Amino acid sequence: MIIDLRSDTVTKPTKGMLDAMMNAQVGDDVYKEDPSVNALEERLAKMFGKDQALFFPTGSMANQTALKLHTNPGEQVICDKYAHIYNYEGGGASFNSGISCKLIDGHRGMFTANQVVESINPPDFYHSPLTTLVEIENTTNKGGGACWDFEELKRIKAVCDKHNLGYHLDGARFWNALVANKETTEDYGMLFDTISVCLSKGLGCPIGSVLIGNNDIMKGAMRVRKILGGGMRQVGYLASAGLYALDHHLERLTEDHKKAKEIGEVLGNLSIIKKVEPIETNIVIFELEPHVDESEFLKQLSNKNIQIIGMGSNKLRMVTHLDYTDVMHDRLFEILNKFNRRKMF
Incomplete structure (x- = not known):
């Protein structure tokens, strides 16, 4: 039995999902003639109270498309x-859109409205990039699955x-935040101009x-x-x-989320663990004591x-994840x- 906790992207489709896939009605989506794609897009647009939705093969491509739609080359996004x-989209912001990022030193991947104000470049100061977009990530991946305060948003x-x-x-892990905080898609639809949601993480799609x-x-x-090769x-x-999955x-x-918090409790009781980050959803980030070799721990x-x-x-x-x-x-x-009962380090 292999226990794979590297990511929630490692899941396999369930039998019910496979049955749904094999029985799907299909057509040519480039011509917008695929009834299953159209149904998914219409459903998600309606859930968020928006006009349109568009299916993408990856979350990075969806995000990169959003950056392109919001900006012109030479401009800047605050994140x-x-x-x-x-950090994890291959420098796509500069490669695809010709824009730069103004980085905020937030807390666990989250920042405040005041920090946004401080990060906006003066629009009449032509020496600096023109600020045109603010981007947030909910939940925060590198921040350990933290959920934003909706009032701050x-x-x-x-x-x-x-x-x-x-x-x-x-x-990318919006559904985790939605369930954890008992929020609604309509609330988010009223706030954001564009929203990318992933189906292949917590929801278990391929x-x-x-x-x-x-x-x-x-x-x-x-x-x-189409330009990015996503047709x-x-x-x-x-x-x-x-x-x-929906x-x-x-x-x-x-x-x-429950399993992740239980893992955190066990890790917190181990003598080789220095710190466990707060756990809100399905991501557990922890730090080993200085004398413990990370590669040896991973090997064991x-x-x-x-x-x-x-x-x-x-x-x-x-x-933690579906599988x-x-x-x-x-x-x-x-x-x-x-690890507590044996002298392993």
Whole structure:
């Protein structure tokens, strides 16, 4: 039994999801003739109270399209120093859109409206890039699955409105935040100009993200997707997985959150663990004591068929997900507790 806690992207489709995929009605989505894709896009647009939604193969492509729609070359997006668009999208902001990032030194990937105000370049000062967009990520990946305070998001929206800035939500793990905080898609739709949501993380789909917005901002989205190579044909087989996930996998995210918090409790009782970051959703980030070698710790877990991510500087990450079972959960605890009973370091 391999216990893979590297990411929530490692899940396989459930039997019910596979059945839905195999029975999907499909057509050529480049011609907008795939009924399953159209149904998914219409459903998500309606959920957020927006005009349009567009299916993408990846979340990075959806985010990169949003950046392109909001900006012109030479302009600047405000985001946190932990932001996925800055750290983990291959420099796409500069490569695809010709823009730079103004990084905010936030807390666990989150910042305040006041910090946004301080980061806006004077629009009449032509020596600096023109600020045109604010981007936030909810939950924060590098911030350990932290959820934004919705009231702070509203305050940032007011700043965006005052300074005529676009407002984009990278919702790679948005569904986790939604379930954890008992918020609504309609609330987020009223705040953000564009929203990307991922289907292949907590919801367990094999592939797919969706970009959502109103007609004015989304009118060029399909062209940008084409330029980035994202035009797909009978992709309804994948879109149907998203429809199934929205019906069957959304509420169960609370199980992943519960397991993550229980893992944090066990880690917190180990003598080799220096610190466990606060756990709000399904990401567990922890730090080993200085005398513990990170690579050796990872090796010992790997020898027991447990896979996790090393982040460097003695920090590590575990992510719970749909395929992480109760049996795996008990087995993980059994192995972790042995680190206290044996002198392994």
